[in-house]
Amino acid sequence: MLLVLSYMLSAGKCHDGGRASSLGGLRVWRLAVGSRTIPEPQVLSSRRNPPVKSSTTLARPCPSVLACSVRPTLTMVPAWLWLLCFSIPQAFPEAQPAELSVEVPENYGGNFPLYLTKLPLPHEKPEGQIVLSGDSGIPAEGPFAVDSDSGFLVVTSALDREEQAEYKLQVTLETGDGYVLWGPQPVIVHVKDENDQVPQFSQTIYRAQLSQGTRPGIPFLFLEASDGDAPGTANSDLQFHVLSQTPAQPSSDMFQLEPRRGALALSPEGSTSLDRALEGSYQLLVQVKDMGDQAIGHQATATIEVSIVQSTWVPLEPIHLAENLKVPYPHPIAQVHWSGGNVHYHLESQPPGPFDVDADGKLYVTMELDREAQAEYLLQAWAQNSHGEDYAKPLEFHVVVTDENDNPPVCLPRGSSISIPELSAPGTEVTQLLAEDADAPGSPNSHIVYQLLTPEPQKGAEGRAFALDPTSGSVTLGTVPLQAGQDILLQVLAIDLAGAEEGLSSMCEVEITITDINDHAPEFTISQIEPVSLPEDVEPGTLVATLMATDADLEPAFRLMEFAIEAGDKEGIFGLDWEPGSDHVQLKLRKNLSYEAIPHHKVVVVVRNVEKLVGPGPGPEATATVTVLVERVMLPPKLDQENYEASVPISTPAGSHLLTIQPSDPMNRTLRFSLVNDSEGWLCIKEVSGEVHTAQSLQGAQPGDTYTVLVEAQDADEPRLSASAALVVHFLKPPPAPALTLAPMPTRFLCTPRQDYGVVVSGLSEDPNLASVPGPYSFALGPNPTVQRDWRLQPLNDSHAYLILALHWVEPGEYEVPVVVSHNAHTWQLLVQDEVTMAQRDLLTCLRLYSQEIAEPRLLPHSHLHALGPGEEEGPESASRQHAPEGGRLSDPGSRSWEIGPGSN
Numbered sequence: 001m002l003l004v005l006s007y008m009l010s011a012g013k014c015h016d017g018g019r020a021s022s023l024g025g026l027r028v029w030r031l032a033v034g035s036r037t038i039p040e041p042q043v044l045s046s047r048r049n050p051p052v053k054s055s056t057t058l059a060r061p062c063p064s065v066l067a068c069s070v071r072p073t074l075t076m077v078p079a080w081l082w083l084l085c086f087s088i089p090q091a092f093p094e095a096q097p098a099e100l101s102v103e104v105p106e107n108y109g110g111n112f113p114l115y116l117t118k119l120p121l122p123h124e125k126p127e128g129q130i131v132l133s134g135d136s137g138i139p140a141e142g143p144f145a146v147d148s149d150s151g152f153l154v155v156t157s158a159l160d161r162e163e164q165a166e167y168k169l170q171v172t173l174e175t176g177d178g179y180v181l182w183g184p185q186p187v188i189v190h191v192k193d194e195n196d197q198v199p200q201f202s203q204t205i206y207r208a209q210l211s212q213g214t215r216p217g218i219p220f221l222f223l224e225a226s227d228g229d230a231p232g233t234a235n236s237d238l239q240f241h242v243l244s245q246t247p248a249q250p251s252s253d254m255f256q257l258e259p260r261r262g263a264l265a266l267s268p269e270g271s272t273s274l275d276r277a278l279e280g281s282y283q284l285l286v287q288v289k290d291m292g293d294q295a296i297g298h299q300a301t302a303t304i305e306v307s308i309v310q311s312t313w314v315p316l317e318p319i320h321l322a323e324n325l326k327v328p329y330p331h332p333i334a335q336v337h338w339s340g341g342n343v344h345y346h347l348e349s350q351p352p353g354p355f356d357v358d359a360d361g362k363l364y365v366t367m368e369l370d371r372e373a374q375a376e377y378l379l380q381a382w383a384q385n386s387h388g389e390d391y392a393k394p395l396e397f398h399v400v401v402t403d404e405n406d407n408p409p410v411c412l413p414r415g416s417s418i419s420i421p422e423l424s425a426p427g428t429e430v431t432q433l434l435a436e437d438a439d440a441p442g443s444p445n446s447h448i449v450y451q452l453l454t455p456e457p458q459k460g461a462e463g464r465a466f467a468l469d470p471t472s473g474s475v476t477l478g479t480v481p482l483q484a485g486q487d488i489l490l491q492v493l494a495i496d497l498a499g500a501e502e503g504l505s506s507m508c509e510v511e512i513t514i515t516d517i518n519d520h521a522p523e524f525t526i527s528q529i530e531p532v533s534l535p536e537d538v539e540p541g542t543l544v545a546t547l548m549a550t551d552a553d554l555e556p557a558f559r560l561m562e563f564a565i566e567a568g569d570k571e572g573i574f575g576l577d578w579e580p581g582s583d584h585v586q587l588k589l590r591k592n593l594s595y596e597a598i599p600h601h602k603v604v605v606v607v608r609n610v611e612k613l614v615g616p617g618p619g620p621e622a623t624a625t626v627t628v629l630v631e632r633v634m635l636p637p638k639l640d641q642e643n644y645e646a647s648v649p650i651s652t653p654a655g656s657h658l659l660t661i662q663p664s665d666p667m668n669r670t671l672r673f674s675l676v677n678d679s680e681g682w683l684c685i686k687e688v689s690g691e692v693h694t695a696q697s698l699q700g701a702q703p704g705d706t707y708t709v710l711v712e713a714q715d716a717d718e719p720r721l722s723a724s725a726a727l728v729v730h731f732l733k734p735p736p737a738p739a740l741t742l743a744p745m746p747t748r749f750l751c752t753p754r755q756d757y758g759v760v761v762s763g764l765s766e767d768p769n770l771a772s773v774p775g776p777y778s779f780a781l782g783p784n785p786t787v788q789r790d791w792r793l794q795p796l797n798d799s800h801a802y803l804i805l806a807l808h809w810v811e812p813g814e815y816e817v818p819v820v821v822s823h824n825a826h827t828w829q830l831l832v833q834d835e836v837t838m839a840q841r842d843l844l845t846c847l848r849l850y851s852q853e854i855a856e857p858r859l860l861p862h863s864h865l866h867a868l869g870p871g872e873e874e875g876p877e878s879a880s881r882q883h884a885p886e887g888g889r890l891s892d893p894g895s896r897s898w899e900i901g902p903g904s905n
């Protein structure tokens with residue numbers, strides 16, 4: 001079937017020669033073969049073309065989107081092709097005829113009926129009638145009809161565009177029972193306008209008021225005219241003109257009229273010529289004409305009466321409005337007036353505010369005002385024509401919002417708390433409170449005073465911690481001192497109306513922190529440490545004492561301490577150990593102790609801040625004294641020799657000195673000496689000095705023999721500590737009698753026990769060359785240790801010296817004392833021979849002095865001497881606890897004798 005349809009479409013088009021019939025709802029078309037010519041009358045088509053002649057009969061096209069054409073020469077068509085053509089209307093809807101449009105001039109003066117256009121009716125009209133109706137399907141009543149013979153749409157009488165400008169028709173071909181065989185065909189008939197209407201003014205006489213001061217060119221009157229011809233055409237194109245002005249003074253062109261708008265305004269010449277003090281009227285004759293600028297056309301005239309009035313457009317005084325005004329709104333506040341006519345008022349506010357103006361120029365405020373939101377407004381009022389054009393410059397006036405006390409003071413927010421160092425001086429400014437009041441500046445409503453609420457003064461305290469200036473809000477320190485670490489909440493009341501009772505107030509709060517300063521020196525918890533006893537052999541590094549210190553400051557940096565030994569340790573025996581940031585220090589031993597050197601120590605330790613101290617310096621508690629008592633470690637005594645030997649002639653008399661047993665360190669301790677297993681009783685030893693003497697004559701001893709005894713030394717304080725050594729005595733033959741020789745110097749005699757006499761030694765040389773050389777002489781004992789132990793030299797003058805006994809007791813006998821003399825780079829030795837004799841107690845006549853230089857004995861300057869008998873010992877204090885005589889001193893440390901005479905002090 002599709003192939004057959006395609007063939008038909010490609011074969012040609014089916015001519016619209018068929019006639020339609022209705023068979024049981026199926027519309028069947030019959031093709032008409034052949035043609036005939038239909039003569040047609042003259043018509044007025046939309047294009048004003050001559051009537052169209054057709055060589056074929058008009059036929060209705062196949063009602064389908066598929067149009068077929070069959071050549072007229074064909075007389076036979078296959079039956080299936082006819083069946084296909086008849087079935088197509090069932091598958092496709094009928095195509096709607098195109099709309100016809102035709103134009104008819106109004107007021108047509110020719111013959112009627114006037115043929116308008118030929119309708120596209122079928123060439124072979126089926127049996128039915130042509131129906132002409134309106135676009136709603138209602139049969140048309142009017143000057144239109146269809147010529148059934150020619151198929152033309154005709155009009156039977158003249159049309160008036162002003163009555164109806166357009167007609168919408170439709171044409172159908174229907175059966176008697178109303179079945180539509182063809183159509184509907186829409187037709188629109190436009191009635192073409194002709195200039196048959198005369199313009200008309202809306203008023204015959206126009207009256208207008210013109211206010212002095214109206215700007216030139218601003219219309220104050222708009223003329224209105226109408227024309228019934230078609231809008232937008234030249235027939236209705238109206239223009240206005242001023243034909244005459246009465247009076248013509250002071251200028252004949254006082255006014256200008258816009259031709260198109262009909263807007264009447266004061267001309268620039270009229271604006272400059274118009275006497276502002278003159279009030280009068282003008283009469284204008286105006287014309288309106290159609291056809292635009294063309295010379296032809298219809299026209300009409302009217303009269304305009306213009307009254308010149310005095311201007312009332314004057315500025316207003318400032319308007320004062322109270323804020324929060326409790327009145328009905330809108331509330332009138334002022335009025336403006338434009339004395340001219342045709343006025344419309346316009347109001348603007350800077351900044352925008354709740355203001356309005358009505359048609360009479362009354363100004364209103366539409367709501368309550370808030371001075372704090374906006375204290376002043378600038379209002380501008382315009383007088384305008386109906387087109388919004390300004391007659392004159394706007395009036396400007398101010399609206400001032402008066403204040404009322406409706407805002408409490410507001411304290412400005414603060415960030416962190418305020419820090420004040422402790423011990424700040426009274427009067428130091430802490431902060432400046434600043435409260436703001438949104439009410440009018442300079443008015444009582446914004447006059448703020450301040451009142452301090454907290455902290456309240458303490459009971460019994462004189463003064464307050466803070467002082468407040470009620471006017472400026474300045475907070476200063478009072479007389480009550482504040483402690484570091486305090487957090488204080490300062491509450492201040494800010495009151496407006498200068499603090500009046502009805503004033504509004506707000507609470508201002510300030511957080512204040514009292515910061516610490518380094519005003520406290522560290523102190524030891526105990527300034528005097530109990531004595532610490534340490535044995536002298538304790539190892540270095542031993543902890544002596546731990547000292548604790550405190551610091552009353554709060555800031556950790558201010559509590560940092562450092563320690564030092566301030567006194568009592570010149571030798572550097574002690575040291576300090578502490579950790580950074582620690583509050584205690586350890587006193588430790590750095591060197592070995594020595595009881596004999598220093599039996600006790602008083603170590604003064606000082607503590608200081610690492611940071612600089614503010615205020616007064618450290619007090620006495622910044623030092624601590626540690627007393628260290630050195631405990632003597634008693635070692636067994638040690639003698640200076642492991643064994644002793646002495647050689648003596650067997651003729652040695654009793655009391656002869658053999659040797660002295662000495663400790664290795666004679667200054668350390670006091671020893672008690674004794675002899676053990678002295679079977680013969682030949683020897684004796686002094687208990688204190690250790691001098692060994694013959695106790696009796698050595699009867700029975702043989703030359704060449706040896707005699708051995710044991711010497712024992714015991715500590716005087718600790719007898720359990722002792723040392724011993726063997727003393728071997730070798731016996732010798734007695735020496736031969738010595739030859740008699742001259743001594744270098746005459747023999748001197750001294751007494752034992754020691755008396756207060758001395759031997760004067762002269763240093764003057766017998767050599768005249770040396771004696772003549774000026775300068776002092778110096779004296780010194782010979783290098784023999786025994787001589788230096790037993791004797792002393794004391795200067796007398798530049799050329800002489802005293803020779804005295806150093807020991808309180810010596811064995812009576814003769815002694816040779818070597819003395820070294822130095823003078824002017826020359827040195828020589830004198831040998832002084834002294835004879836020591838036993839002195840009777842309480843006698844001072846035992847001293848016999850024989851000398852070449854001095855013939856008379858000389859008494860030493862000091863005559864008071866504590867005399868001890870043989871065997872009685874003497875130390876720094878005697879056994880009877882008597883001290884040295886006046887003018888005397890120990891000959892040397894540990895010595896058991898006193899020195900007297902010049903220079904002993």
